[in-house]
Amino acid sequence: MAGTKFAYVRNFELPDSVIPDTYLVVRIDGKGFHKFSKAHDFAKPNDAAALELMNEAARYVMQSLKGQVALAFGESDEYSFLLRKSTTLYSRRNSKITTHIVSLFTSAYVWNWSKFFPNQPLLHPPSFDGRMVVYPNDQVVRDYFSWRQADTHINNLYNTAFWALVLQGGRTEQEATKELEGTFSADKHEILHTKFGINYDQLPPIFRKGTTLVWTTNTSEPLTPTQDAGSSTTSPSKTTASHPGLAESSVDADEASQGPVLANAKDEKLRLKIERKRAAKDAKKQEKRDKKAQLSTLRTLHCDIIGQDFWQAPQVATQPAQHGSAQIPQSARDVSSSQPWNDPVRFDGTGLGVSVFLD
Numbered sequence: 001m002a003g004t005k006f007a008y009v010r011n012f013e014l015p016d017s018v019i020p021d022t023y024l025v026v027r028i029d030g031k032g033f034h035k036f037s038k039a040h041d042f043a044k045p046n047d048a049a050a051l052e053l054m055n056e057a058a059r060y061v062m063q064s065l066k067g068q069v070a071l072a073f074g075e076s077d078e079y080s081f082l083l084r085k086s087t088t089l090y091s092r093r094n095s096k097i098t099t100h101i102v103s104l105f106t107s108a109y110v111w112n113w114s115k116f117f118p119n120q121p122l123l124h125p126p127s128f129d130g131r132m133v134v135y136p137n138d139q140v141v142r143d144y145f146s147w148r149q150a151d152t153h154i155n156n157l158y159n160t161a162f163w164a165l166v167l168q169g170g171r172t173e174q175e176a177t178k179e180l181e182g183t184f185s186a187d188k189h190e191i192l193h194t195k196f197g198i199n200y201d202q203l204p205p206i207f208r209k210g211t212t213l214v215w216t217t218n219t220s221e222p223l224t225p226t227q228d229a230g231s232s233t234t235s236p237s238k239t240t241a242s243h244p245g246l247a248e249s250s251v252d253a254d255e256a257s258q259g260p261v262l263a264n265a266k267d268e269k270l271r272l273k274i275e276r277k278r279a280a281k282d283a284k285k286q287e288k289r290d291k292k293a294q295l296s297t298l299r300t301l302h303c304d305i306i307g308q309d310f311w312q313a314p315q316v317a318t319q320p321a322q323h324g325s326a327q328i329p330q331s332a333r334d335v336s337s338s339q340p341w342n343d344p345v346r347f348d349g350t351g352l353g354v355s356v357f358l359d
């Protein structure tokens with residue numbers, strides 16, 4: 001049909017590729033989930049199975065777009081997906097990427113519903129909207145995820161206090177709203193503690209900290225600068241290049257062949273310095289590629305991502321986490337009895353965010 005008189009309509013389609021070498025975050029949000037959660041009798045203020053269903057749908061997105069999505073964070077009826085700076089998915093077209101993620105998520109949510117709600121039929125089709133935001137650097141990406149986790153905390157503290165007043169304290173919803181008006185965080189902690197014997201800090205981390213999904217090495221050990229050389233499965237030449245020390249020492253041997261030796265000693269010194277810098281940069285790039293290639297395990301975490309611990313390699317390597325018990329539940333019975341969200345292996349994310357910015 002390309003050559004017909006109608007083909008000119010193609011010109012009305014505007015390009016919507018986003019600029020290269022920037023981080024893309026796609027945030028999806030449940031449409032009308034206030035009503036949806038009521039209709040499907042979600043527990044108040046948090047329904048762990050509903051949250052785990054969101055996590056399952058997000059894991060499906062990450063598996064489907066492996067290598068493109070580095071990290072995801074979810075709370076309530078929303079999920080944010082961070083695409084790698086280097087992604088060329090759909091030529092970086094905003095509408096294609098966003099709609100594909102929304103579609104993958106929504107279909108996985110519906111597909112898995114009965115596993116998480118065996119006794120509650122799906123009464124109407126849920127839907128999600130999505131938007132993409134472009135972020136220029138690591139710091140603003142970290143601040144974005146800090147913002148979402150801070151929001152999780154603020155909302156959850158409010159909702160926990162609100163529903164304690166209504167469900168345990170016998171207040172009407174209007175009375176509870178009024179009682180919480182103008183209160184600070186400390187006041188809500190106090191209300192929960194003194195009136196209802198609830199220690200907010202002891203509530204399940206999934207409620208307080210949301211869920212972070214991140215690709216890690218299959219040993220679940222955080223990536224550290226010295227760890228990769230011995231355990232690498234890459235080719236010997238790559239292994240050598242991935243070790244900064246080895247790479248730099250081999251630079252000297254190679255230098256003679258990199259270019260003509262300059263007659264002026266000062267120029268020659270400068271040339272060698274530039275060569276050395278270039279080689280070190282190449283080695284560093286290769287090291288990052290090697291590490292990225294090892295990211296084969298998707299971890300589900302309920303840990304702090306506002307502080308440094310998640311993002312920085314620990315000084316001393318931590319014990320490899322046993323993630324066998326935190327596998328994706330296979331059946332509805334598994335979900336309610338195994339309660340994967342309470343598995344302590346999900347609570348320690350030390351150093352696991354290091355992989356996120358490997359590009």
Ligand SMILES: Nc1nc2c(ncn2[C@@H]2O[C@H](COP(=O)(O)OP(=O)(O)OP(=O)(O)O)[C@@H](O)[C@H]2O)c(=O)[nH]1
Pocket residue numbers: 029030031032033034035037038042043044045046047048050051076077
């Ligand atoms: N009971 C219960 N409700 C939940 C849970 N998670 C999310 N919700 C509901 O989902 C809502 C999500 O907030 P919003 O996204 O602002 O509300 P919405 O109704 O989806 O509105 P739009 O996103 O604008 O369409 C919350 O206000 C709750 O009513 C849960 O675990 N338990």
Ligand SMILES: [Mg+2]
Pocket residue numbers: 029030031032033034077
């Ligand atoms: Mg919503």
